Amino acid sequence: MANKDLDIELKLLLDAIYLKYHYDFRGYAMASLKRRMAMAADHFACRTLSQLQDRILHEPHLFPELLNYLTVQVSEMFRDPSYFRALRQSVVPLLRTYPSLKVWVAGCSTGEEVYSLAILLREEGLLERTLIYATDINTQALQKAEAGVYAVERVAAFTHNHSQSGGHASLSDYYTAAYGNVVFDRALKKHIVFSDHSLATDSVFAEVQLLSCRNVLIYFNRELQERALGLFKDSLCRRGFLGLGARESLRFSQHAPAFSSLVWEDRIFQKV
Amino acid sequence: MDFESPTGLSTASFEGRIDAVVVGASAGGVEALGTLLPALPREFRPTVLVVIHQPRERRSLLADIFSARCALPVQEAQDKEPAQPGTIYFAPPDYHLLVDDGPSLALSADEPVLFSRPSIDVLFESAADTYGHRLAGLILTGANSDGARGLAAVRQAGGVTLVQRPDTALAASMPTAALARGPADFVLSLEQMARLLRMMGGGHEG
Numbered sequence A: 001m002a003n004k005d006l007d008i009e010l011k012l013l014l015d016a017i018y019l020k021y022h023y024d025f026r027g028y029a030m031a032s033l034k035r036r037m038a039m040a041a042d043h044f045a046c047r048t049l050s051q052l053q054d055r056i057l058h059e060p061h062l063f064p065e066l067l068n069y070l071t072v073q074v075s076e077m078f079r080d081p082s083y084f085r086a087l088r089q090s091v092v093p094l095l096r097t098y099p100s101l102k103v104w105v106a107g108c109s110t111g112e113e114v115y116s117l118a119i120l121l122r123e124e125g126l127l128e129r130t131l132i133y134a135t136d137i138n139t140q141a142l143q144k145a146e147a148g149v150y151a152v153e154r155v156a157a158f159t160h161n162h163s164q165s166g167g168h169a170s171l172s173d174y175y176t177a178a179y180g181n182v183v184f185d186r187a188l189k190k191h192i193v194f195s196d197h198s199l200a201t202d203s204v205f206a207e208v209q210l211l212s213c214r215n216v217l218i219y220f221n222r223e224l225q226e227r228a229l230g231l232f233k234d235s236l237c238r239r240g241f242l243g244l245g246a247r248e249s250l251r252f253s254q255h256a257p258a259f260s261s262l263v264w265e266d267r268i269f270q271k272v
Numbered sequence B: 001m002d003f004e005s006p007t008g009l010s011t012a013s014f015e016g017r018i019d020a021v022v023v024g025a026s027a028g029g030v031e032a033l034g035t036l037l038p039a040l041p042r043e044f045r046p047t048v049l050v051v052i053h054q055p056r057e058r059r060s061l062l063a064d065i066f067s068a069r070c071a072l073p074v075q076e077a078q079d080k081e082p083a084q085p086g087t088i089y090f091a092p093p094d095y096h097l098l099v100d101d102g103p104s105l106a107l108s109a110d111e112p113v114l115f116s117r118p119s120i121d122v123l124f125e126s127a128a129d130t131y132g133h134r135l136a137g138l139i140l141t142g143a144n145s146d147g148a149r150g151l152a153a154v155r156q157a158g159g160v161t162l163v164q165r166p167d168t169a170l171a172a173s174m175p176t177a178a179l180a181r182g183p184a185d186f187v188l189s190l191e192q193m194a195r196l197l198r199m200m201g202g203g204h205e206g
């Protein structure tokens, strides 16, 4: 009985958020969202999600903070190094054949994945001809991504991943250290456009050769996954590449026939 | 034979009621599961969901290792896949495993909980939410306190709680922490647990 109430409250909260702030979380995977909303209720000192709904409706300044519970900002540079190694080996040679390149990182969070790709493309001599679109719905995360500043404690793991990914140079060539942080190079940022874009409510904005969307689809239910994959299909050029997270796939999707798998172990697909 | 329960639960009360069994293990867990999982007969009906803490590698051999040794099909859990009865699923390394409506399996890349991803607490809490009293939760050997909170959620939802007897566990902290949080319905050695599971699963007493 208690759980039933929680489900009702969660649904009402998501409706309220949609009606008031136009962020649409109604098609998200509920189990993990429920967990995070319970944590948010704790954080905002609310006993129930109904109380949380009350506060979120009447205290709009709280919404950006709630957005950090609705979305998950967990990332890392060169996360799953073998993914980036596979991009170098199997995708880069084909990208070389294009005189200019457009890349879309969807759900870029605080930027780790974007800088990883920018560095990879620089190392492969492709960044000069590339424009990277980095999008997310969390504007605070986008601001951090744009700043490209990370705590120095995280750099050892980034460096390890980078070298595992087949990185040619030293990661330290791409950042400068200052006050307990590292700042990534302006020369990388020159090729990146950060913008607010939702896979749940916005549409296609460019044609791209490579699209990387990792650990975002797992947060969607099947219907919303279909919507997002439809966007991906429509924005990729013919023979364009799609990279997903280590445990994501097109298996259950009606869009599956539009793609062939190029490197299955690393979830890299190619539009047919 | 019947089992003695500190909470007075009789084994008859859960026969035929259990739809899913969630299992949490850490240090010493592969060996413990090696006793437990191969003991489940082909007729075992509940879905079995397992979180075991392991090094963070892309590919895990657990499903392969246990496939060869178990009568039941063993798989690594995939996002959005329906939870099949009589199937053993392992949480993939570096993802949380949850149960969503359906029931179906769901993965998340949320922060580690108590330094663990996958987290036993996360699996148990979401399974308790979905399965309620039709769930059994098992805490096995481990050197941390993950699972204590999750097992409390199983208890609160009216599910059956089982803890490996700490003096039989390779690492006693995890079962001890689970017991410190509240009484378990059964505190058993792995061999006893395997027998009890067979009674729970609609299979024959071996």
Ligand SMILES: C[S@@+](CC[C@H](N)C(=O)[O-])C[C@H]1O[C@@H](n2cnc3c(N)ncnc32)[C@H](O)[C@@H]1O
Pocket (backbone or CB within 6 Å): A071, A072, A073, A074, A075, A076, A079, A106, A107, A108, A109, A110, A112, A113, A135, A136, A137, A138, A141, A197, A198, A199, A200, A201, A213, A214, A215, A216, A219, A245, B109
């Ligand atoms: C777990 S992070 C993944 C970060 C990065 N891609 C990686 O794999 O390391 C998920 C990101 O998806 C974003 N996200 C969630 N819903 C989204 C939506 N509807 N459209 C675009 N991005 C979304 C979140 O804000 C968050 O930054």
